[in-house]
Amino acid sequence: MMQWEQLLSLRRQGDTNKRLRIEQDETRLGFEVDYDRVIFSAAFRSLQDKTQVIPLSKTSFVHTRLTHSLEVSVVGRSLGRAVGQALLEKHPQLRDVHGHQFNDFGSIVAAASLAHDIGNPPFGHSGEKAIGDYFLNGKGARFKEHLSAKEYQDLIDFEGNANGFKILTESKNGVDGGLRLSYATLGAFTKYPKESLPKKPTSHIADKKYGVFQAEVPFFTEVANELGLIRQGDGRYCRHPLTFLVEAADDICYTIIDFEDGINLGWIEEEFALEYLIKLVQDTINKDKYNRLTQSKDRLAYLRSLAISTLITEAVSLFTLNEESILKGDFSNALLDQSKYKAQIDDIIKISVEKVYESTEVVEKEIAGYHILTTLLDSYTTAFEHALLGNSTQYDQLLLKGIHATREPQGTLYEALMECCGMIARLTDGNALQLFQKIKGNL
Secondary structure (H helix, E strand, C coil): CCCHHHHCCCCCCCCCCCCCHHHCCCCCCHHHHHHHHHHCCHHHHHHHHCECCCCCCCCCCCCEHHHHHHHHHHHHHHHHHHHHHHHHHHCCHHHHCCCCCHHHHHHHHHHHHHCCCCCCCCCHHHHHHHHHHHHHCCHHHHHHHHCCHHHHHHHHCCCHHHHHHHHHHCCECCECCCCCCCHHHHHHHCCCCECCCCCCCCCCHHHCCCCCCHHHHHHHHHHHHHHCCCEEECCEECCCCCHHHHHHHHHHHHHHHHHHHHHHCCCCCHHHHHHHHHHHCCCCCCHHHHHHCCCHHHHHHHHHHHHHHHHHHHHHHHHHHCHHHHHCCCCCCCHHHHCCCHHHHHHHHHHHHHHHHCCHHHHHHHHHHHHHHHHHHHHHHHHHHHHHHCCCCHHHHHHHHHCCCCCCCCCCHHHHHHHHHHHHHHCCHHHHHHHHHHHCCCC
């Protein structure tokens, strides 16, 4: 069984001495430093121009990855604080011996939630698919025979979660350890603590995807061992318990907020939508207060707030009820999959899929994004490959200068290709479109 004393590790990459909670400066707590480091990072700032649902949207009230991540961090903080309060009552030694406070849990979950989308490429999940498809079915398939099975799987199944772990932890340009976040926050961040292979799909929520590229496996293993995550074989570990709260915060926000975006865009009929939200909050709604609201936007705001609050309370209850199973690594579902509100949540998500995710505008822009990323990958993998082999053309050199490459690609072919994919994944939607236009000769 995992132990909270280990799971709350303040250790950072490169530490030689143990960081003790009781020695922390309460005005600058290590877990809170994690949040600050994420929010001031260039990778986080780029999320302001990355797709949440609607690619390249010019509508001001539609969420970007940045606004979504901020909202998830707020919900995550509330979840962590409430769970922390319950855990300190159940395990008083965490407070009395080690000095932990309930805010510690909130800070860890908030920081991990803030970073949860930091590795996503441009154009949302279609961006991930475009990168993977290029190496599986496109011209990138030419690299297969030169890579190991695990290295090739990282490319054909390119995963934003794994790219996020890479961004947070990789040493780059003389900066060791990336953002040097606490191991507790890195553990909570990693929703899928496994490598891309072997690919053994199970019903366990942690096996849905993978979360660590080959290059980061040694460091992730160090993090997992420090935290005491249970090793389950084949490069798999059980989740850090607080990951379930990060996931719940994300689930709560995209369920309610994407639905709200659809309403604001006029894609989901307001009165119809309000009825579905009322079903979700029927146990807690103040009908007198609701009926006094004359503007539909005010009604929507009230129901959204109440829905988020209702689901936060539900997720906290489910976590505390299942804490022992979670610590043993036996809990296999997302928290809200066990919720008494699951039917209402599923109804809302179904409408969002039909009216928003699969809308003509979203699909058409995803098609454009697919073409943009495929073109960029074709140009830059060729430039990186030629540079690695020492036979760059003038055009290759111009491409690399255009992205302000600080050094020529080096290392193995796998490392060069991952560097190329990482460079493209760091682009915003607007940057990717602009670079595509330049490659096409449109100045």
